[in-house]
Amino acid sequence: MAYASSVLVDKYLRTRKIPSTACSGCGLGMNHKIIVQAIAELGLETQDIIWGTSIGCAGRQTFGTWKGDGFAGTHGRVYAIARGLRVTLPPEKKLILTVGDGDAFGIGLLHLIHCARSNASMTVVVNDNLGYQSTGGQFGFTTPQGAKTDSSPYGMFEHNLMSEGMDVLDILKAAGATFLARHVAMEGQAVVETMKKAISNPGFSLVHMPYPCPTNFAARHLGSRVQVNIYNWIKDHAAPMGQEKPDTIWRTGIYHDARGARPEFSEHVWEAVNRIRRTGRL
Amino acid sequence: MKRFLETGNFAITEGAILAGCRFFCGYPITPATELAEAMSLRLPQVGGVYLQAEDECAAMHLCIGASLGGMKSMTATSGPGFILYADPYGWALGCETPMVVLNSGRVGPVSGITGAPGQGEFYLTRYPTQGGNFETVVLAPNSAQESMKVVVDAFYLSERLRMPITVLADQLITDGMEDISVPETEEEMKEMGFRVWPRSYHRGPDFYPATDALDIPPVQMGHNTGALCSDWTPTEEGYDIEEVEAHHKHAYRLIYKVRNNRHLFSDMHEKRHMGDDPDLVVVSFGTPSRVVNTAVDRARAEGLKVGALRLINLWPFPDELFRRRTTYLVVELNWDGQLVREVQRAAAEGSKVHFLGVCGDLPTIPDLMETFTKLLKNQPLSRKGWELEAW
Numbered sequence: 001m002a003y004a005s006s007v008l009v010d011k012y013l014r015t016r017k018i019p020s021t022a023c024s025g026c027g028l029g030m031n032h033k034i035i036v037q038a039i040a041e042l043g044l045e046t047q048d049i050i051w052g053t054s055i056g057c058a059g060r061q062t063f064g065t066w067k068g069d070g071f072a073g074t075h076g077r078v079y080a081i082a083r084g085l086r087v088t089l090p091p092e093k094k095l096i097l098t099v100g101d102g103d104a105f106g107i108g109l110l111h112l113i114h115c116a117r118s119n120a121s122m123t124v125v126v127n128d129n130l131g132y133q134s135t136g137g138q139f140g141f142t143t144p145q146g147a148k149t150d151s152s153p154y155g156m157f158e159h160n161l162m163s164e165g166m167d168v169l170d171i172l173k174a175a176g177a178t179f180l181a182r183h184v185a186m187e188g189q190a191v192v193e194t195m196k197k198a199i200s201n202p203g204f205s206l207v208h209m210p211y212p213c214p215t216n217f218a219a220r221h222l223g224s225r226v227q228v229n230i231y232n233w234i235k236d237h238a239a240p241m242g243q244e245k246p247d248t249i250w251r252t253g254i255y256h257d258a259r260g261a262r263p264e265f266s267e268h269v270w271e272a273v274n275r276i277r278r279t280g281r282l
Numbered sequence: 283m284k285r286f287l288e289t290g291n292f293a294i295t296e297g298a299i300l301a302g303c304r305f306f307c308g309y310p311i312t313p314a315t316e317l318a319e320a321m322s323l324r325l326p327q328v329g330g331v332y333l334q335a336e337d338e339c340a341a342m343h344l345c346i347g348a349s350l351g352g353m354k355s356m357t358a359t360s361g362p363g364f365i366l367y368a369d370p371y372g373w374a375l376g377c378e379t380p381m382v383v384l385n386s387g388r389v390g391p392v393s394g395i396t397g398a399p400g401q402g403e404f405y406l407t408r409y410p411t412q413g414g415n416f417e418t419v420v421l422a423p424n425s426a427q428e429s430m431k432v433v434v435d436a437f438y439l440s441e442r443l444r445m446p447i448t449v450l451a452d453q454l455i456t457d458g459m460e461d462i463s464v465p466e467t468e469e470e471m472k473e474m475g476f477r478v479w480p481r482s483y484h485r486g487p488d489f490y491p492a493t494d495a496l497d498i499p500p501v502q503m504g505h506n507t508g509a510l511c512s513d514w515t516p517t518e519e520g521y522d523i524e525e526v527e528a529h530h531k532h533a534y535r536l537i538y539k540v541r542n543n544r545h546l547f548s549d550m551h552e553k554r555h556m557g558d559d560p561d562l563v564v565v566s567f568g569t570p571s572r573v574v575n576t577a578v579d580r581a582r583a584e585g586l587k588v589g590a591l592r593l594i595n596l597w598p599f600p601d602e603l604f605r606r607r608t609t610y611l612v613v614e615l616n617w618d619g620q621l622v623r624e625v626q627r628a629a630a631e632g633s634k635v636h637f638l639g640v641c642g643d644l645p646t647i648p649d650l651m652e653t654f655t656k657l658l659k660n661q662p663l664s665r666k667g668w669e670l671e672a673w
């Protein structure tokens with residue numbers, strides 16, 4: 001069932017941090033609500049989840065919003081902290097990381113790949129504002145090709161990590177991730193359903209979620225800070241897998257669902273440790 | 283008590299386990315690889331976890347994660363890996379996350395000579411990250427046996443001060459084979475002066491109080507205390523804040539919890555032939571001090587009034603040991619002179635401070651003896667040319 005925002009906030013979030021200091025009209029709140037909605041629908045409580053964040057818009061605006069325990073890593077490193085923390089947590093505790101595209105697919109990609117490789121149980125939600133927006137609007141590694149940003153004044157001409165055959169989700173799949181999806185923020189309940197699957201995966205899940213940044217991305221690329229323009233622009237360039245149009249940038253839906261197919265990292269590690277301790281061998 | 287003929291890496295591993303370390307994460311690098319190997323063998327036997335990370339930056343971040351989850355954790359590297367700790371080291375200092383970091387020094391800059399001892403990170407260990415507004419604690423053993431005790435001490439201090447502690451060793455200490463005694467009972471540990479502090483966790487809500495007090499339990503995840511930790515300046519509850527006043531409080535804590543509690547480690551030095559106000563005090567740390575001690579014994583036998591001061595606690599720098607006006611000779615495993623700068627700064631007015639540097643190798647006893655004699659006769663140190671003139 002859909003919960004009213006106020007119910008979700010009361011139960012799960014800290015009023016000191018919600019509403020956040022994001023720009024008015026920022027789409028990040030849509031992603032944030034989708035995650036909390038999924039948590040509520042799964043019947044999870046604050047003590048069931050430890051919430052990690054990166055820096056940048058997505059990280060800073062979600063840091064400290066969760067009523068339970070929370071941490072923020074330096075740029076790109078929250079995955080490595082989370083992997084170390086995972087070893088110490090009982091399997092039923094969930095780790096949710098809300099991070100940005102630069103953090104996950106730029107500076108942190110190596111650590112992210114190793115979380116996927118080890119199938120460390122965590123749900124990484126990459127809130128993609130289409131570049132580095134908290135520093136004013138430079139292109140990132142999933143910024144749509146051709147997009148004009150402050151550091152691509154002629155249009156982003158490098159290959160990005162959503163190009164055919166080099167999609168970052170393919171990279172993560174090959175690295176061993178057990179749940180991968182991509183949705184734009186406006187897909188509503190469909191994203192909540194995906195998010196529930198991601199969170200319930202006893203392994204490494206990543207959901208890539210582009211969202212509208214009216215302040216920087218839209219101002220530069222569309223020449224307009226009017227929210228509805230960037231909301232429509234993202235929506236128009238997104239399509240469910242199989243229903244792509246020639247101008248589709250984001251193919252949405254579940255890319256890879258191998259939940260439970262591989263042993264989870266910390267359980268695997270502890271099993272080995274306990275066996276060695278008991279028998280002296282693996 | 284069990285006795286072994288083993289390496290410093292063995293001693294460090296056993297020391298860490300005695301101190302309660304149950305998580306080690308590293309990345310192979312000469313000469314710290316053998317320590318990681320020893321940990322990979324020993325930790326599972328005592329129910330601990332050894333992990334190998336994708337790089338050193340990740341290794342220390344994994345240790346942060348494990349420590350946030352309540353496990354005493356450790357990482358080890360050499361100079362080229364230590365610089366990759368800059369990012370997590372700052373985080374651990376800021377969030378006051380206990381752990382132990384070992385740096386086994388080799389010859390730099392960069393990869394330099396991989397298989398020879400060096401002391402090029404005296405200052406880097408003081409400033410292992412950017413931004414300032416913190417103190418660091420650095421301990422430097424000079425033998426395998428002592429490295430065991432120093433690692434136990436490092437864990438103890440990391441819990442009580444709520445911060446990462448660096449052990450600065452060098453290749454000869456970690457790889458060299460020596461006679462090592464490992465305590466087997468708590469009584470034996472006490473007899474050997476091993477201090478152990480248990481891990482506890484903060485129940486909130488003031489996770490970052492602006493105080494120099496010891497023994498504030500560290501912030502941990504997983505107890506649903508509403509604990510927060512981040513790379514930003516925290517409020518006392520852990521919220522990120524962009525205010526100078528909050529930053530001032532945080533910085534006060536990071537600096538003065540160390541400065542005002544130096545009694546925990548300020549006795550960590552060794553004085554040799556220092557009782558009669560020697561005319562020449564030879565200052566060193568780590569492996570070169572072993573040669574210095576022998577040379578100073580010999581100088582005494584020859585009637586030269588020379589003493590040796592060996593630092594174990596390098597940072598915060600023990601200025602009080604240099605209050606006497608005399609002649610100091612600083613012996614280090616580098617050509618540029620690092621420790622000597624601090625001795626110059628700390629030495630009583632009117633003191634003379636000289637430098638003898640070698641790198642990749644140890645100073646020899648004849649070299650040291652010749653230098654002592656010249657200094658005591660007020661002769662210039664011209665024998666080796668440039669490496670002595672600078673100071």
Ligand code: SF4
Pocket residue numbers: 021022023025026027028057129133134212213214215216217
């Ligand atoms: S800069 Fe863009 S992404 Fe960042 S808070 Fe403002 S609108 Fe949101």
